[in-house]
Amino acid sequence: MKVLIIGAGTGGLALAHLLKQAGVCIAVYERDLAPNANTGGYRVGISPAGSRALKACIPSELYDLYVATCARSPRYFNMLTEQLGEVLSFDIDDAGPNALDGEKNVIRKTLRRVLLRGLEDDVFFGKTLQSYANNADGSVTACFQDGSLATGDVLVGADGTSSTVRKQRLPEARLEDTGILSLGGKIPMTVETKALLSDKMFQGMSLIMAPMGFGAIIHSLEFADTRSDPGFAACWPDFVEALDEDSIGWGIWGARQNWPRDPTGLSGEQLRDLGLELTRDWHPHMRALIRMTEPSTIHDVKMRTSVPLTPWTSSNVTLLGDAVHTMTPGRGAGANTALRDAALLGRMLVEADQGRKPLVEAIHAYEVEMLRYSTEAVQESKRQLDASDLAHRPVVGRLQLAATRGVMRVINAVPALKQRAFRQMMRVRGEN
Numbered sequence: 001m002k003v004l005i006i007g008a009g010t011g012g013l014a015l016a017h018l019l020k021q022a023g024v025c026i027a028v029y030e031r032d033l034a035p036n037a038n039t040g041g042y043r044v045g046i047s048p049a050g051s052r053a054l055k056a057c058i059p060s061e062l063y064d065l066y067v068a069t070c071a072r073s074p075r076y077f078n079m080l081t082e083q084l085g086e087v088l089s090f091d092i093d094d095a096g097p098n099a100l101d102g103e104k105n106v107i108r109k110t111l112r113r114v115l116l117r118g119l120e121d122d123v124f125f126g127k128t129l130q131s132y133a134n135n136a137d138g139s140v141t142a143c144f145q146d147g148s149l150a151t152g153d154v155l156v157g158a159d160g161t162s163s164t165v166r167k168q169r170l171p172e173a174r175l176e177d178t179g180i181l182s183l184g185g186k187i188p189m190t191v192e193t194k195a196l197l198s199d200k201m202f203q204g205m206s207l208i209m210a211p212m213g214f215g216a217i218i219h220s221l222e223f224a225d226t227r228s229d230p231g232f233a234a235c236w237p238d239f240v241e242a243l244d245e246d247s248i249g250w251g252i253w254g255a256r257q258n259w260p261r262d263p264t265g266l267s268g269e270q271l272r273d274l275g276l277e278l279t280r281d282w283h284p285h286m287r288a289l290i291r292m293t294e295p296s297t298i299h300d301v302k303m304r305t306s307v308p309l310t311p312w313t314s315s316n317v318t319l320l321g322d323a324v325h326t327m328t329p330g331r332g333a334g335a336n337t338a339l340r341d342a343a344l345l346g347r348m349l350v351e352a353d354q355g356r357k358p359l360v361e362a363i364h365a366y367e368v369e370m371l372r373y374s375t376e377a378v379q380e381s382k383r384q385l386d387a388s389d390l391a392h393r394p395v396v397g398r399l400q401l402a403a404t405r406g407v408m409r410v411i412n413a414v415p416a417l418k419q420r421a422f423r424q425m426m427r428v429r430g431e432n
Helices: 010-021 048-057 060-068 108-116 164-169 199-203 230-235 237-242 268-278 284-291 334-353 359-384 394-413 415-431
Strands: 002-006 025-030 043-046 076-080 086-091 104-107 123-125 129-134 140-144 149-152 154-157 175-188 204-209 215-221 247-255 299-306 317-319
Touching (some): 002 010, 002 140, 002 149, 010 048, 010 108, 010 334, 025 149, 043 048, 043 108, 043 334, 048 060, 060 108, 060 230, 086 394, 086 415, 104 108, 108 237, 140 154, 154 164, 164 317, 175 268, 199 204, 204 394, 230 237, 247 284, 268 284, 299 359, 317 359, 334 359
Parallel strands (some): 002 154, 025 123, 076 204
Antiparallel strands (some): 043 104, 076 086, 129 140, 140 149, 175 247, 175 299
């Protein structure tokens, strides 16, 4: 069997590793011109479920490199007011000593570099898919914009939200605007910027719940221990310079109708000014983070989400990750669900390659299960970030915010309730 994978993102590369280890012939085609292209975004959070799926896909030594290139794991998960007052805080260390099940933060570009290791001869850059064609002998041919062709037994669209494969394979699939706008940036971690964070904020990840449904996230990324570890340099000398600088990342989001102006097309400086305008009544430390951020690192994002699909007739062309289930970052499930896809689809394709299951039947089994869990993830993610929610209304939203904060403060003050809520949070993250 030969499998053509369109897209060298997290899910596509994880799938490629699983198949290659099983002896399946693979070829990955990526539109970026080079491996170190800026793929968008800085940090990606990998949940316990995401780590388990990745471990099932890649060689053990590569998994060790992935873990080594992650930032220091967050110890706390904090819910704060816009004045940075604590509403609820979980100590993630209470989850137990199993490092595999810990929350992980990694730079997206670094993760791609890790996953490209061992696939140097299998990934082809500068290949933008134009279309594909089903052949009379049951094979499928990918046609690229540069005029080149590639033929295989299976075509997997792992080419992201604007997937060319999806547009041809499932023309009825569509995306919808959530009505949520966001902007964010990152700032180098210095003595001055670190002083803007409390100890729990520095050691954890913090979500801010503000009036009018506005929200924000603050997370710190530290790689200092890895950079100074002689063992890391000895094992992976070519990755020492790949480690990102320590930084503090931030993001703000809210319903379009509550923004003073649309961020689309604004320069970095204008986005920074807009961030300061949105947070004019927030804690001075949050405003200082925004003010000190280099404008070139600030970007805006319109949050879109897939409209859940009904099952389709399976064939030897299938999809994984954002190509089939784009979701908002409301539950931090996008990359993790793509990894789950890769592990499941890879296992099904290996069964087909080994003659234990007919090919289309194997792909159908993957698609049925993938649709089940991804639909739930898409819906849950949208529920967290939906402009139609009452939280974004002036009066009702404030009442809802006050009630939510009140409940969280009670949970924070009662150990038994806090432990129960924490176990539920970890169960959801563990099961993705």
